[in-house]
Amino acid sequence: MSGHFVLAADPMLAGDIGLVEVLLTLAKVVVAFAFLLVAVMLMIWFERKLLGGMHQRFGPTIAGPFGVLQTMADGIKLFFKEDLVPDRSDRFVFKLAPYLSLIPAFLAFAIVPLGGDFNSRAGEVEWWGRITYIQVADPPVGILLFLAMSSVAVYGVMLAGWSSGSKYPLLGSVRASAQMVSYEAALGLAVASIVLVAGGLSTHDMVVAQAAEGYFGIVPRWNVIVTGLVPFIVFAIAGTAELNRPPFDLVEAEQELVGGFHTEYSSIRFALFFLAEFMNTITVSAVIVTLFLGGPSGPALVSEVGGFGIAWAWGVVWFFLKLFVLLFCFVWMRATLPRFRYDQLMNLGWKLLIPVALGWFLFLAALEVSRDRGWNTVAVTTVTLVAFGLAGLLLAQAVRRGQRGGDPPGGAGEPAGGEAELTGERN
Amino acid sequence: MAEAVFAVAAVLMLAGAIGVVASRNPVHAALFLVQTLVGVALLFILNDAHFLAAVQVVVYAGAIVILFLFVIMLLGVDKAEELRVDPIFGQRPLAAVIGVALAAVLGTVIFATADLLSGIRRSGGERALDGEATDIERMGRVLFGEFAFSVEITAALLTIAVVGAVVLTRRAARSDRAAPAESGRG
Numbered sequence: 213m214s215g216h217f218v219l220a221a222d223p224m225l226a227g228d229i230g231l232v233e234v235l236l237t238l239a240k241v242v243v244a245f246a247f248l249l250v251a252v253m254l255m256i257w258f259e260r261k262l263l264g265g266m267h268q269r270f271g272p273t274i275a276g277p278f279g280v281l282q283t284m285a286d287g288i289k290l291f292f293k294e295d296l297v298p299d300r301s302d303r304f305v306f307k308l309a310p311y312l313s314l315i316p317a318f319l320a321f322a323i324v325p326l327g328g329d330f331n332s333r334a335g336e337v338e339w340w341g342r343i344t345y346i347q348v349a350d351p352p353v354g355i356l357l358f359l360a361m362s363s364v365a366v367y368g369v370m371l372a373g374w375s376s377g378s379k380y381p382l383l384g385s386v387r388a389s390a391q392m393v394s395y396e397a398a399l400g401l402a403v404a405s406i407v408l409v410a411g412g413l414s415t416h417d418m419v420v421a422q423a424a425e426g427y428f429g430i431v432p433r434w435n436v437i438v439t440g441l442v443p444f445i446v447f448a449i450a451g452t453a454e455l456n457r458p459p460f461d462l463v464e465a466e467q468e469l470v471g472g473f474h475t476e477y478s479s480i481r482f483a484l485f486f487l488a489e490f491m492n493t494i495t496v497s498a499v500i501v502t503l504f505l506g507g508p509s510g511p512a513l514v515s516e517v518g519g520f521g522i523a524w525a526w527g528v529v530w531f532f533l534k535l536f537v538l539l540f541c542f543v544w545m546r547a548t549l550p551r552f553r554y555d556q557l558m559n560l561g562w563k564l565l566i567p568v569a570l571g572w573f574l575f576l577a578a579l580e581v582s583r584d585r586g587w588n589t590v591a592v593t594t595v596t597l598v599a600f601g602l603a604g605l606l607l608a609q610a611v612r613r614g615q616r617g618g619d620p621p622g623g624a625g626e627p628a629g630g631e632a633e634l635t636g637e638r639n
Numbered sequence: 640m641a642e643a644v645f646a647v648a649a650v651l652m653l654a655g656a657i658g659v660v661a662s663r664n665p666v667h668a669a670l671f672l673v674q675t676l677v678g679v680a681l682l683f684i685l686n687d688a689h690f691l692a693a694v695q696v697v698v699y700a701g702a703i704v705i706l707f708l709f710v711i712m713l714l715g716v717d718k719a720e721e722l723r724v725d726p727i728f729g730q731r732p733l734a735a736v737i738g739v740a741l742a743a744v745l746g747t748v749i750f751a752t753a754d755l756l757s758g759i760r761r762s763g764g765e766r767a768l769d770g771e772a773t774d775i776e777r778m779g780r781v782l783f784g785e786f787a788f789s790v791e792i793t794a795a796l797l798t799i800a801v802v803g804a805v806v807l808t809r810r811a812a813r814s815d816r817a818a819p820a821e822s823g824r825g
Contacts, residue, residue, distance in 0.1 A: 305666070352773065356693035363701025367673070370708060374666060386712060393705060400697075413775065614809075 224344035232340055237348075241322075244348045248321055252490040256283045259543045266547040287483060295479040300377030309375060310477070310484035313368030317491035320361035322348035323415045324498040327528030330423035330509040335416060337524045345416055346508070346524065354413035355403055358499055362399070362454055366392045368488065369456075369463070373473035384472035387554065388456060388463040394561040395453040401569035402447035405439050405576050406503050415502050423509035436504040442572045444504045446565050451496045453561065455489070457542060459549035462557060497538040498531075505534050563611055571600045644685050652678030665711045669704050676700045690775045 224233055257272060257280050264271025272279030297303060327346040328335035336343050351357055366389050373385020410418045418435070426433040436444045453460040464472035474485045501507055508527030552560070575596045582592040651674055658671030676699045683692035782790055 302664075302666070305670070352689040353693040356690070356697065360693050360696040360701065363697050363705075366701065366705055370705065371666075371670075374708075374712060382712065386709070389705060389709070393702065396701075412773075 224342045232342060236339060236342060236344065240346075240348050244321060244326070245318065247326075248318060248491055248494065249487075251494050252487055253283045253287075254280070255490050255494060255539060256286075256486075258539070259546070262540070262543045263547050266544075290483040291480055293479040295481065296476075298377055298476050301476065302375040302377065305371050305375035306476075307481070309368050309372035310481045310488070311368075312371065313365060313488035314484050314491070316361035316365040316368070317488045317495055320358045321491070321495045321498060323351065323354060323357050324495070324502050325350075325416055325419050325507050325527075326531055327508045327524055329512060329523035329527060330419060330507075331512055331523070333523070334420050335423075335508070335527070346527065347416065350414055350416045352413070354415050355407065355418075355499075355503070356413055358495075359396070359400055359403060362392075363396055365488075365492070368485075369473050372477065372485070376473075376476035378476055380470045381473050381475045384463055384469045384475070387469075388473055391456070391460065391462065391557060391561075392454055394558060395450040395565070398446055398450040398561060398565040398569050399454060401566065401573055402443040402450065403503070405443040405569070405573045406435050408573065408576050408580060409435060409438050415507075419502060419507035419509055422506040432506055432509075434504060434506040439504075439576060440572070442568065444500075446569045446572075447500060447503070450561075450565060451500065452542070452545070453557070455492050455496055457493065458546040459552050460557060461551060462554055493542060494535070494539070497535055497542065500538055501531060501534045505538075507531060507534075563607075567604065567607055571603065575600065641685060644681065648678045648681035648685065651675070651681070666708065669707050669711065672707075673700050673704050676704070688774055690778060 224236065260282070261271040261279065272282035275281040275285045297306060325335060325345060325347040328337055335345055337346060338344075353360075369392065370385050370389040373381040373383075373388070376382070406418065407413060410421055412418070422432070422434050422438075424433050427437075431437065456463040463469075464474075469475075474482060477485060508531040510526060510530030512523040512526040514522070514526075575593075578592055578596045579589065581587075582589055655671045655674030655676075655678060659668045659675065662668045662671060676695060680692040680695040680700075683689070683695060
């Protein structure tokens, strides 16, 4: 074996690894984990409170000031409830499934840069004489870790439904995993656009690139602008669908499926699913901030207090502000948008998001090439956009012909069309 | 460190592989397969092939085994199979013969080219992916430079397979208006 073996691009882990390095890494992991747990607690409260406000009701008010301890009370209650394992369940898989949901949710968060001074120090901070990043890990595969974890998370949902040994959870889990697998493609293509522009996979490097001097002195160089908004929209929609959040929460469509894949779960195991769901919401928001909204980059308004450099803390502040805005938008969408129908969901994913994301990716690639070769950017843009317009028309025509020739919209051509036959819910 | 990681990965993979063969429930077998694939990903990381490790998890664990599970669940064969009756005559003796032959080939490859204890290959030489750049960059240059034509051909092949699958399922859907019981098996 080659002796050295790169775990991360973090400068702290590049040299010899001693006690301080191990302790610092451990501290980072513990802080990130604790942050996620507290954030989930506050997020559940925030969502209920905000939804209450948007619905003209109060939301939680009893436990603690403004009901902020409501989640903790619920958690304690769930912890002491009876833990039921259905008789017809596959016991081992039934007990394993909640952890398969929870662990990827946390691991994906590890690649998010949480703070640091990106104006003058490229996100590096110096703690106890060690130069490091404020992020748990900066693996060479970077953002691919997020994609890998979101594809592993499908197992939790799928196996939970299957191992329950009951009808509605199984249908719910087949539906959920079909949805997650479908939208993963669009998600991956949106990420590919970012990787193309950033020229690498490392999330840290992406933030460094976005922190550079922007346009006209005021517009920041965030990827949402650099990649022309389309990948951002695709990622936001596909990310919401990955999370199974409204308006894509068909997984737990109460009228059709009782509670979806976790119908048979009770007590602490149910709490774990709940935790994973909200952890995923926070993780996806944090990844959107990292990929598109500049991560922790932003101006350091006061860089020193009493001789201590606090420029890195401004990174944390900007990161949380951006995260908060996105989380607000998630709750807002839940309060505003009605749930999609299953065939609408599949149509949106396969016939709109994936072609648009792929087309835009190719367009960005063409722009990169034209910049390298010194071609006329305007001509390249016009030609590619016209070509994609034609391709889009052809695709629309093909889809229309396919529908006319065969079944009703969203018929046998769609993936996992088997569910329609299983449930008989269409027509 | 590297030896410890190798040991963990090897135990994971071997246990998973035995599990795939030994478990009677197809869903359990698929889960053991995931375990094996994760072990392989670990070995990739150990050899500094980070990109391959990520792709291993995304594609094999995240897509292909999920597809297996889908088919298992939709066909409803997720119960222990009756194993006493051999559905195809002569299948098992043949499987044993092929298994032994495969083991012999693998054994030859392992014992002929590597130092047994350290696992170091004798047939060293320069690897295609050695160099200064990251593994992704090197792989990209090899795939889209030297082997660009093969990549394009493979892409065309996959597209044809997808189109073929769609055509087949659509035909099936039309004919089973008469017999709806056959649907959902695409």
